[in-house]
Amino acid sequence: MNAPREQSDFAARTRDLLDAHGDVFLQIAKNSIEHGLHHGTPLAPALDTLPPEMVETGACFVTLNKGGRLRGCIGSPEAWRSLATDIAENAFRSAFEDPRFGPLSPGETAELDIHISVLSPAEPFPFADQADLIAKLRVGEDGLIIEDLGRRALFLPSVWSQLPDPAAFLNHLKAKAGLGAAHWSDTFTAWRFIAAETGADWNQIASQENPA
Numbered sequence: 001m002n003a004p005r006e007q008s009d010f011a012a013r014t015r016d017l018l019d020a021h022g023d024v025f026l027q028i029a030k031n032s033i034e035h036g037l038h039h040g041t042p043l044a045p046a047l048d049t050l051p052p053e054m055v056e057t058g059a060c061f062v063t064l065n066k067g068g069r070l071r072g073c074i075g076s077p078e079a080w081r082s083l084a085t086d087i088a089e090n091a092f093r094s095a096f097e098d099p100r101f102g103p104l105s106p107g108e109t110a111e112l113d114i115h116i117s118v119l120s121p122a123e124p125f126p127f128a129d130q131a132d133l134i135a136k137l138r139v140g141e142d143g144l145i146i147e148d149l150g151r152r153a154l155f156l157p158s159v160w161s162q163l164p165d166p167a168a169f170l171n172h173l174k175a176k177a178g179l180g181a182a183h184w185s186d187t188f189t190a191w192r193f194i195a196a197e198t199g200a201d202w203n204q205i206a207s208q209e210n211p212a
Helices: 003-039 083-096 106-111 130-136 157-161 166-176
Strands: 057-066 069-075 112-119 143-148 151-155 189-193 195-201
Touching (some): 003 083, 003 106, 003 112, 003 195, 069 083, 106 112, 143 166, 151 166, 157 195
Antiparallel strands (some): 057 112, 143 189
């Protein structure tokens, strides 16, 4: 397989999808969070009312920021349900089930922005050693999944804006996985992926009245 070509095709298709329907995806995310604030559960989107391309199987992460700082981020590393459903479920979980934060309160919403990252299928990342892995990372483009000793972690491509140095990017990801920054072993495994993103401030996203 030609992974770079496949990823390029994915990026183009997904960018077109988000350009056409990004506003609706963001509304689905906001509606699910609002439903959670009122009822404690996510709001499933009405799939039969959406265009077919919005209900195809897809994987996403939903990131919430409050005042420019992370407030929640939950997602699906692999596609296993419709993209619209994945967005609704992960938006709810980002708001109420991220273990790093308490559940979102109604008073916080005005300061929120919502970002949706749609992930390509992850590809095995071959490397000879740690230096080779670091050298092959594409800054600003690659999302990375690592696994070793039963521990696993993922960074979205957007993390490059905070960690633009490849070695620091990898070391922080190892720390997220519960591995030391100096950790390395022959069983260390990695996959990479790309993502297309859309986002907006909470108050710029349309929402339905009194979610049922």
